[in-house]
Each structure stands twice: as C-alpha cells, then as structure tokens.
Amino acid sequence: MGGVWEEWWWWCARPGRLPRAAPLTILIATVLTIITLLFFLNAKGLSRHPVPHQVWDLEDHDFDGAPQNHPDLVSYIRQLHLLAPSTGPYNLHNPNFSDFSQNGQSKKIEKILKGKRGGFFVEAGAYNGEELSNTLYLERHLGWTGLLVEPDPWNFWTLRKRGRKSHAVHACLSPSPYPKEVTFKQSDTMGHIVSGSEENNPHGIFTRVKCFPLYSLLLALNTTSIDLLSLDVEGAELQVLKTIPWEKVIIRVVCVEYKHVPEGGQALITYLKEKGYALDSTLGDDFIFVRKDIVERQNEGNL
Known part of the structure; x- marks a missing residue:
C-alpha cells in the first residue's frame, strides 16, 4: 500500500x-x-455488544406489539439499548450542589426511606442527568444506582457526558404494555409524545423515538424491585403506570408529575390508592406516593 x-x-x-x-x-x-x-x-x-446472531437479525419493527416480558425483546433491550454506568468521574456543571431536584424531592425521598443506602431508582424524564434531577443526590451521596430514561436525543447526548453511575437508555417509557415507536416533539424539559391533535402541526422539532414498557426495561436489568420510580413524562404518567404488572414488581416510592396528566391529578391519586399507595406529600408539580405497608411500618416504628 x-x-x-x-x-x-x-x-x-x-x-x-x-x-x-x-x-x-x-x-x-x-x-x-x-x-x-x-x-x-x-x-x-x-x-x-457481543450478542447472539438471532438478535442482530431482528429489526425494531419486529417487536411492535410484542408482550413486555418476551425474552427476545428483553435480550434486544439489554444488548442493544442499555448503556452501562460510567466508571469515570462525574462531569457536572455545578459539582458543589447537593440536591439538584427542583423542589427538594431527593431529600424528601431520603427522609421517607430513612436514609437508605445502595437503593435502586428509575428516573423517566431524566433530562440532562444533572439539572432538575430527582436522583443525582441519591446516587452521589447515598450510593444509589438505577436507570435513567430520556427520549430527547439532545438531552440524552448531554446526559451521557455527566458521568452518571447508573444505566441509561435513549427511549421513552411506553404508554402501552408493549414496545412501540412514536413521534416525539423535542422541547428542552417539555418534550413529549405527539398526540393526534399535534400530528398536523408543522411547528417544532420532531423525531422518532422507541418506547419500551417499564417492565421490559426492569427485566433487561434483572430486577423487579425499585426503591424510587420518578416519573415526569409530560402527560403520559397515568398511561405508563397502567402498563406495570403490579403483582410482579415492588416499587416503594413513586414520585410523579401530575400537572400535564389529561385525566387530572385526582386520577393518579385514585389509581395508585387502588394499587396500595398513600399520598405522602405534594412538592411543586409532583405527588409523592409511598406503599402503604411502608407507611404502616413507619407508624409502628419498624422502619
């Protein structure tokens, strides 16, 4: 040559x-x-990504409508979509901050769980991994880890540079109990799945994004136990919650934004009450729910 x-x-x-x-x-x-x-x-x-050939042979659309516990779907997510936690130092714009959450959600969750160390979280609507984060404090100060879910490609690109010690996935949580691909409107902290009324509106920046059920993502991480589910998905919160097979997972605390839920905040309260949760507090636009058995143990002084 x-x-x-x-x-x-x-x-x-x-x-x-x-x-x-x-x-x-x-x-x-x-x-x-x-x-x-x-x-x-x-x-x-x-x-x-050393994966079996049969996974490489599958296309994204092959999983449309697949059951959320389908082993091929779980393997596909694990091998091709989950990014491993960073092993390097944090790269934060404001490293001297303690609680990055908007209204003290992180400290409230710490109090509810009595300063638990080594917990596990899922934060959907993780934004850039630093600003407005409900989980960064828990990760840095209490040794938690978990999953950061962010569908906006610009935000996800920034998130990856933060050095978070948690898995990350560039996707949205599916509002249906199966995977699907949706049109997503990018809008900084207000990005959301496009509704039918917006489809003919040419204004804005749109992209196609994969959505995976929360349960599928948990199976890909080999866990069904969550200490905190932080849910900020600009209106699809109730739909996402309804995809969860509650008899198969343990979620101790749910922090959910209610402001943009079309059915209203009361619908969230009613639904989660039926699933065994009590409304603990309201911080800003977020409800914080706690499993009733945890509340009972707290009242008895056993937690």
Whole structure:
C-alpha cells in the first residue's frame, strides 16, 4: 500500500500537475478517511455488544406489539439499548450542589426511606442527568444506582457526558404494555409524545423515538424491585403506570408529575390508592406516593 501512495504523490508532484491534481487528491483522502472511521466505529460497536446472531437479525419493527416480558425483546433491550454506568468521574456543571431536584424531592425521598443506602431508582424524564434531577443526590451521596430514561436525543447526548453511575437508555417509557415507536416533539424539559391533535402541526422539532414498557426495561436489568420510580413524562404518567404488572414488581416510592396528566391529578391519586399507595406529600408539580405497608411500618416504628 505504501508504494501505491508514494507513486501517487510522486505523480501529483510532477511539474504542472499539482494544481490540477490537488482537489482530486483531497477528495480521495477525505473519502478514505471517512471510510476508515466508519469501519473502526462499526468494529467498536460490534465488540461492545457481543450478542447472539438471532438478535442482530431482528429489526425494531419486529417487536411492535410484542408482550413486555418476551425474552427476545428483553435480550434486544439489554444488548442493544442499555448503556452501562460510567466508571469515570462525574462531569457536572455545578459539582458543589447537593440536591439538584427542583423542589427538594431527593431529600424528601431520603427522609421517607430513612436514609437508605445502595437503593435502586428509575428516573423517566431524566433530562440532562444533572439539572432538575430527582436522583443525582441519591446516587452521589447515598450510593444509589438505577436507570435513567430520556427520549430527547439532545438531552440524552448531554446526559451521557455527566458521568452518571447508573444505566441509561435513549427511549421513552411506553404508554402501552408493549414496545412501540412514536413521534416525539423535542422541547428542552417539555418534550413529549405527539398526540393526534399535534400530528398536523408543522411547528417544532420532531423525531422518532422507541418506547419500551417499564417492565421490559426492569427485566433487561434483572430486577423487579425499585426503591424510587420518578416519573415526569409530560402527560403520559397515568398511561405508563397502567402498563406495570403490579403483582410482579415492588416499587416503594413513586414520585410523579401530575400537572400535564389529561385525566387530572385526582386520577393518579385514585389509581395508585387502588394499587396500595398513600399520598405522602405534594412538592411543586409532583405527588409523592409511598406503599402503604411502608407507611404502616413507619407508624409502628419498624422502619
């Protein structure tokens, strides 16, 4: 290969040829560079996700409507969508902050769970992993880990740079008990799944995003026990909660935004009461619910 390049440069350098050959040389060099980069990036991706061939052969649309506990779906999420926790240092804009949550949700949850260490959370609507985070305090100060769910590609790109010690997935929580792909409107902290009334509105920035059921994501993480579910999905909160097979999972505390729920905040209270939860407090636009058995143990002084 070296001899070929030497002959090429010798030919280009001959008197009278360089001015005409230079643009072509630059073009060829650029194309070769791009091909080389793509090759190495693809090779890196393959080595990072050693998965069975049958998973590679499946396309995203093959899972549309699949049961949320389907083993192929769970393997697909685990191998191709979950990003591992960072092993490096945090890269925060405001590292001296303690509680990054908007209205003290993190400290409230710490109090409810009596300062529990090493807990597990799921934060849906994780934004950039730092600002307005309900889980960063728990992760940094109490050694928690968990899953950060963020569908907005710009926010997720920023989140990945924060060095969070939790898994992350660029997706939304499905409002149905099966995976689906939706149109998502990007809008900083207000991004949301597009409703029927918005589909013909050309204003805004839209993208297609995969949605996975919460239960599918938990199975991909090999856990069905959550200390905190933080749910801020701009209106789809009740729908997401209704996809959960409550008899198969344990969720101790639910922090859920009620402001944009079409059915209203009372619908959230009614539904979660039926599932065995008590409304503990309201902080800003969030309800904080606690499993009744935890409340009872707290009242008895056993927690």
